[in-house]
Amino acid sequence: MTVSRRRLLQSLALTGGAGPAAEGAEPGIPLEVLRSVSAAHGTNLSDDRLRVVKPVLDSRAGQLRAFRNFEIDDTVSPTLGILEY
């Protein structure tokens, strides 16, 4: 399957791969977009499987918006373990 650069960027934006476009996205993610992202990620889920996971992704949209809108200071690094007190 060939995925155009425009479609890939649109897809990544809708599933969170790029910030600004995602903010204005509708909560329901079109199946064709999921198909493109799945192809780009190399998972290549079938349409049947995409129809199963679509409600999961749609239901998380609001929660993810709050997450993506949360601003973090540039000095903050990721932590994998624990912080010593």
Add this chain to the structure above:
Amino acid sequence: MAESEILFMSVAGLAPLLRTRKLSPVELVRAFLDRIEAVNPKVNAFITVTGEQALEQAKKAEREIAAGGYRGPLHGLPYAPKDLLATKGVRTTNGSKATSNWIPDHESTVTERLNQAGAILIGKLNLLEFAMGSGQKGLVGPARNPWDLTYSPSGSSSGSGAAVAAGMVPLAIGSDTGGSIRNPAKSCGIVGLKPTYGRISRFGVTTLSWTLDHVGPMAKTNADVARLLQVIAGPDPRDRTSAAAPVPDYIKALTGNVKGLRIGVPTEYFFDRVHAETEAALRRAISLLKDLGAALVDVKVRNASLCGVVSSIILGSEAAAFHEKGLKQNADLLEPLVRERLEAATFHSAADYIKALRIRTVLMEEMRRVFQTCDVLMLPAGNAAPKLDGEIAGTDAPSDPPLPPRPDSYNLANVTGIPAIVLPCGFTAGPPSLPLGIQFCAKPFDEATLFRIGHAYQSATDWHRRRPPLNG
């Protein structure tokens, strides 16, 4: 001594009897095996029972104790781990058809340490497939709540909670990635500890999420959980995430004295989804602790509402990575809900995952600030157990939404790595009357303070002594 008395005694009660040979390990193991045979068909807490092996080990313990080789307070006591801890030569299913015939050639560090302490493996406990959330039927059907068999024991350490509460085993091991020890402890009316990240080795424990997984002890009393942690805690060269921090003597923390201890009580967010009956039980518990000399301090945990989504992204991303091969090769063997969750998680972006780890840093710094104002933080432990049929409805046809939000009061401790304990603190009016729990969190590696407050609370209450109305 009546068998029913033995089944519900604490380690503190049983250990002296074993040490002084007033009770034989063989007699004790037989009593628990009889109990398992009688009630497991109803409770479904055990996937595997290792009866013959357990009796052999009991005879060995009996000989050792008689010869003056008493190893310590767990010697001769039966235990059972959640069936995702590898046990050499004993089937370890992970609650999944995909691994239902796996017989490990190695021993997890936790079970190895228990075996070395003389504890006796009596079987492997039911769980939700790969410890992945709630709402599944599981490999052998769901475990049931001993307080009412139509209710869920909660998960994912469902068998661990149910087995201890039903008097089928005195000591259990669970794992906790987003509340999976504490939630069943609450729902079954027992004590469950999620230790500090790194406190207990995860070698030989099937991964759900490398940076959120914790292994921990479950038992009827706070003191028994302390004794269990004493044996299984500590560094392990086979687990690179295990911490080098020294393990203190937890028994010394069981003073019953909470005078001057500062208990932080959240002023917002955490009580939002708590039923009035649950909140009343929590308020009574902290009021009692105040009467015992503790000081109550109002606290605010900033950005607590992000814990759920941060946990979901980290857990989902890491679980999808761990199960990448299984999704490609054995997806049809997974429960529909588990497969759905893993496949949905493949849509998280790397940027989301890294951002979640950065918010984790923010939340850790926030907890550092919170613990400058209090010694322990009290949090709800969710409401009473849900109906079992309601919880697993839709397993064959995935529900919408398929990921009900977990109580964020659990995720905070996993995301920030701090230790957290759940103690029984009352029952619903019912019917049915179901257990309620209270949760306390502390600074990293300060499990001792959790045991201190737990011991004081259980010395002044009898919730942990109540038994479910379950006959063989």
